[in-house]
Amino acid sequence: MTPGSLYLDGVSVVFDGFRALNSLSLIIEPGELRAIIGPNGAGKTTMMDIITGKTRPSEGTVSFGDHDLTRLDEATIANLGIGRKFQKPTVFDALTVFENLELALKAPRDPWSCLRWALSQEARRRIEAVLAEIGLPERAQDRAAILSHGQRQWLEIGMLLMQDPQLLLVDEPVAGMTDQETEHTAALLRRIAGNRSVVVVEHDLEFVRALGQKVTVLCEGSVLSEGSIDHVQNDPRVIEVYLGR
Amino acid sequence: MTLGTPFSRRALMAGAAGALALPALRPAFAQAAPIKVGVLHSLSGTMAISETALRDTVLMMVDWINGKGGLLGRKVEAVVVDPASNWPLFAEKARELLQVHKVDVTFGCWTSVSRKSVLPVFEELNGLLFYPVQYEGEEQSRNVFYTGAAPNQQAIPAVDYLMSADGGEAKRIALLGTDYVYPRTTNRILRAYLNSKGVSDADIMEEYTPFGHSDWQGIVSRVKRFAGEGKRAAIVSTINGDANVPFYRELGNQGIKAEDIPCVAFSVGEEELAGIDTKPLVGHLAAWNYFMSVDTPANAEFKKMWRAYIKNDKRVTNDPMEATYTGFRMWAQAVAQSGTTAVDKVREAMYGQKVEAPCGYTEQMWQNHHLSKPVMIGEIQEDGQFNVVWKTPDAIKAENWSPYIPENANRKK
Amino acid sequence: MSATITGAPWLRPSRALILRGLLLAGLASLALLPVLNRLPADSALHVSDFVVAVSGKWVCYAVLALAIDLAWGYAGILSLGHGAFFALGGYVMGMHLMRLIGPRGVYGNPILPDFMVFLGWKELPWYWWGFSSFPFVLLMALVVPGLLAGVVGYLAFRSRITGVYFSIITQAMTYALMLAFFRNDMGFGGNNGFTDFKELLGLPLNTAEARAALFYAALAVLAGALWLCRHITRSKLGRVLVAVRDAESRVRFLGYDTTQVKLAVFVLSAMLAGLAGALYVPLIGIINPGEFSPGNSIEAVIWVAVGGRGTLVGAVLGAFTVNAVKTWLTSFAPDLWLFVLGGLFIAVTLFLPRGLVGLLRKGEGR
């Protein structure tokens, strides 16, 4: 097993008789940027829940490197280097942009260390670097509550960067963004992907095309098709269930 | 603090808003000022149900004495506070009455714990408290006059009655009580007394329930079983306050008739029965030092006064109200006699003070700070009143330190 | 909720300064009370013993309110059972005070408290051992509430019981404890609890000196607690708490063990409440199961709401304001005070979601 690779094998999730995931298998290599598309209810979000420990699979294997993710809780999984960005941007409204990033910064997470925490020069530089990366350096001292929708999305991606994850799960990052913001986001994700794996779940095919990477199509809880964007767009099964409508 | 004084003054006001407001409440006058009577009874919370009537009784007595021209030529004025059935608040309010309102005497408290809570305050500030409710004894403060019954003025005669031919010759006794100090102590005394009368522990059942207990099904059926062992049985109830209505309802509905298993209660009076349909309960008993149905001129006057004051013919009188009435009159006599409201003088004058109480006996305050009182046993009637079926020939002196508690022998005198 | 900064930026520090000034001035004026008490009674500045005693009580309540604010205002943990931790601290201190009575009790028993004597107990139960030592008691006043909070908190937070459910659970906890402490068989004096205390640390209670000393002790604890809470809320831990309050699951995905964080703050908060209770008992001279009553805990939460949750200063202000109003009204309008107090609670939740402090800080962001 390659360290840092995500491995799902035969994963099924059943909610009250409904199979949200049906024997799903998927491998994400280190450094890979993968887009996942699929119609509503295809199991995209459930897959993310499984990987991050929010939901337990009914059967199947989920591992990241040598770690069996089905046995770990969210916090431990996050500390293994798996970061997640939610569909609905969730940043901490009551805190400033800077403080949001500071919370995400990789550092000891136990209460005592948090109490003793003092911002080092190096940490400050890292935060400032990420602030620059996500384009929010002037907003550092503003409360997250007053950011625009797009800025909140970027802040959340910035928080993921602060975690320095090996694997990034990004759920519909451009939903509700302007075209310009979408472009900006695509560029941001491509830049990030250089040294870590990124899984992007998205509806927006233009955006997926802009990413220009391998695409997996999910349908009814399992993989329908995989390959380049052109490949899947021409796959008749995909056209039937998803694109053809 | 660069912003200067205006803010610090505001801070002062906010930070100690009440603290600074309170001294302002202190009355400025001193000469020919009214005599102040503190009223320390809960007007809200769980005890309001019992204590509001006592507040009204004190206010009635204040009206009464002012109607007679006041005391020592001064007007008598009541200071009413609400300790809200909250025991620490009782202590706070007691201190307020004594230090802020500078009352000359206080009538107050119902539960033992409220009395215990205010006791250190009255002792520290040398105040005077009249406590009008029957209680467990084991106490005697020089700052408190106890105008209710001690256990020997209520519990022991009642048990004697149950074991007599008239009372049904009970051989087994079920002691049911609310789990607090009065029932615990009273039952301990009763157990010792019953043992001394040849009732073995096997023939005594003792059970405690929490305050406000409302589900008596199990306990009443256990009592039925206890009574079904071939010996005449009776219930001695020290169940307090709110729990009585559901208890008596269950007793009535499970068909426990007074002829079979009489139940004598020490905390159930006219006021408590006001919430129950008493038809199924006729014949069950209560032991008190006064019943509203007592036919004496003093009682007729008391009842007339009460109804005129409260302006409601349905309101009843009860034992603690009578004790408040008697205590107030005794205090007024003592003040008149000593010519001052100074606590130490009044205390001395209290000893030996006598009042024709509504119960029809002359009650006297003794050096032990307790009244001599008659004991009466009443049977519940259909109209919610009691028919006195037995009473002591004379008023009995209180034994606030019970001889049935062996530890009293080691007590410091 | 999304209050924006409307005023010029230089206004912010000054407003904060006003609040801090208010607080310091308040504490300072409180500290003066026992001194003013010593003035001759006819002096204009004289304050009576009553004011000192009642203010001492409020200071203890303020510490309790701070404890609640730390858990609720910052971490979003609304415990409706904080009165239980307060009462447990009080009971620990009460046990110490009972042991110190020694042979001065009514029955002259050097070992057993009076209530045990007249209920016929023969020997001191094991859980009363050690309570004659003050350091042990001080430790226990922190450990007992902390332990209970640890167990309840661990079970609840681990199962992700949050919000209203947690409130209901803690309410049941204090209710169950109240029922338990009412039982005379528990050996804690039943309904009457503990009273008739004589001394603490060699200082005879029920004297003006003792009250002043206890008052200063309480004030010191309040100042210390304020400093501690401020330190916590200003640290990164404070920001984690706020984050947990607003979006707990997000914090978990950032890699924080929120169970641990919440547990830590809940236990600390319980310990503070216990300490407040331990100070409260010698001041007012009685501890009994009524302190566990669920209504008390709710009232304490309301102090915080009235003052303004999540501000620390607000908790202190709220505790003082509500209790001052209550003390005044229960004498001034004994039949109507519940209307005023109830109305105050309604008005604050409806119109002042950020409490009195919110009123003072109007327009300023958190």
Place this chain on the structure above:
Amino acid sequence: MRRILLLLILLLLSATSPASAQDAFTNALAGLSGGYGAQAEAVERLGALGDPRALPILQALAEGRLQKRADGALLVEQGGAVREALSGAAATPGETIRINNRVRAALRGALGRLQLAAPEAAQRRVAAEALFRSRDAANIQPLEQALARETVPDLRDRLALALAATRLGAPDTTAKQQGIELLAESGSAEARAALLEARAANPDLAGAIEKAVAAIDRKLELRRAAETVFQGLSLGSILLLAALGLAVTFGVMGVINMAHGEMVMLGAYTTVVVQEAVRGIPWLQPWSLPLAVPAAFLVTAAVGVALERGLIRHLYGRPLETLLMTFGVGMILQQAVRLIFGAQNQEVVSPAWMQGTLALPGGVLVTQNRLWIILFGLLVLALAVAAIRFTRFGLEMRAVVQNRRIASTMGIRTGRVDAMTFAFGSGIAGMAGVALSQIDNVSPNLGTGYIIDSFMVVVFGGVGSLAGTMIGAFTLGLVNKLLEPWAGAVLAKIAVLVGIMLFIQRRPKGLFALKGRAAEP
């Protein structure tokens, strides 16, 4: 036919020795106006004499209608008119003769004996019951005679039992043995008591009595188990009633209403008011309780609407603030009721059909009022379920719960539905108050005792599930009552509370978790 026979017997009895009987009778009567001891003796003698003229006098004594005049003459009051007891001549009222328990017990025996020959079966049943309890050996002969002429089978059984119990006190050993066997067969707790009472006096029969008692104990054990279950169900029904309204307001709307207990209290006070209102209308009086049910529903529902529209709707989505605010509302409601009605308990009269006990098949005794409350609780539950399942309002309510936005786009006025739902929950609480007025105090504090239990039931049963609330309530009631005999009332309650707390840790959503998004608090 039988009546004539009875008359003949009575005539015969009184004819045998007219003069001496006359003297004994009047002599005995004199004792009735004496002290309690004398009264009891007189009553016993009158019973033993068996003179039928004693019956109306003794009945009058038992019912507090017997008076005495200064000259010692006895007067009977009947329907307002006072007549001399012996001559029947009209008289001016005298002083009512009061009795005590001892006299009452004697009266029971004497009346029983005098009524044994009564024409009405109901009176004879009372007589048999009374004689069973009095167990006076003098009653053996009359009982035997009564048994011989009795034709109603149920009454024969009772008479036989009374005879058996009475025979235990007879000198005749065979009669005693017969009595023991008969009592053992009956298997009642009263028979057991009678046997145990006889044991001390009859050491020679101790073995037989022990055996009989053991036989009864076996039968009683089952019956007691059944009674414990009934007690549990009864407690459960009370919890159910108290919690149902909360299950709606908390479970469906997510509103924490700390004033819920006060809603229950208002329902109980409505009962009092309705009862007072119908006081002047005699034919309505027995129905005051059924009338109070809709009245309480309307009153509390109206208060609920006012509360929801006026206050709570401003705080949706902030359950904790709602909790604190409604606590204030509760304080105000409590004090308002205290000021209007006074702090004292209000009297609520139970209708006759809710009093006393009912013997179920197998001799299981249940109290009528609790039986009715169980039925009432189930009825209210059924109504609530029906209202939610089958009415337009229920449909709209469920729609709003599932998705407020979509519901409003479909033309449902969500504000109105909120108000109605809250009114509905409050109304149910009010109806619970009617039932609680039958077992608990009607005082301003009534509600405070139920609020925590109600929350526990709802949380335990599963928020948002009425079926869960029902099962939760009955489970808690049963567990509490099963624990009570050996843990005591307080520990049982604490154990249940701790049990629920632990249970919630295991299953945070309760017994019956609501599925889907509506389950989120």
